[in-house]
Amino acid sequence: xxxxxxxxxxxxxxxxxxxxxxxxxxxxxxxxxxxxxxxxxxxxxxxxxxxxxxxxxxxxxxxxxxxxxxxxxxxxxxxxxxxxxxxxxxxxxxxxxxxxxxxxxxxxxxxxxxxxxx
Numbered sequence: 001x002x003x004x005x006x007x008x009x010x011x012x013x014x015x016x017x018x019x020x021x022x023x024x025x026x027x028x029x030x031x032x033x034x035x036x037x038x039x040x041x042x043x044x045x046x047x048x049x050x051x052x053x054x055x056x057x058x059x060x061x062x063x064x065x066x067x068x069x070x071x072x073x074x075x076x077x078x079x080x081x082x083x084x085x086x087x088x089x090x091x092x093x094x095x096x097x098x099x100x101x102x103x104x105x106x107x108x109x110x111x112x113x114x115x116x117x118x
Contacts, residue, residue, distance in 0.1 A: 002110060006061035008043070012050040019067045019108060020045045020084030021096050022058055031058060033084035037093035041080060041115055044096065059113060066096075066111045068103045075099060078111055086111060 069085025
């Protein structure tokens, strides 16, 4: 169960699917789906999809629902795959948070949001 303490609205710089990791786009106030483990992830999109130019809600603080892109064990550090889905991070990857539950690709799990700063 999610428990988001802070949501922030942003403009979608491209299509953003529900429950995906996002990063800032090329202009202030815009986000796009993260597409690599090295991206500077800033949050997780909400339950509604957004078309390019639309508004998207971004979970920034708390525990958010997130779609898994592979097998994830609870307690694992999470990063983004090529579609903004959560996968287990390797050393040196940018991290969006910690998995609260185990799951496999396609499952909706939860992530304790703790974005890395490196």
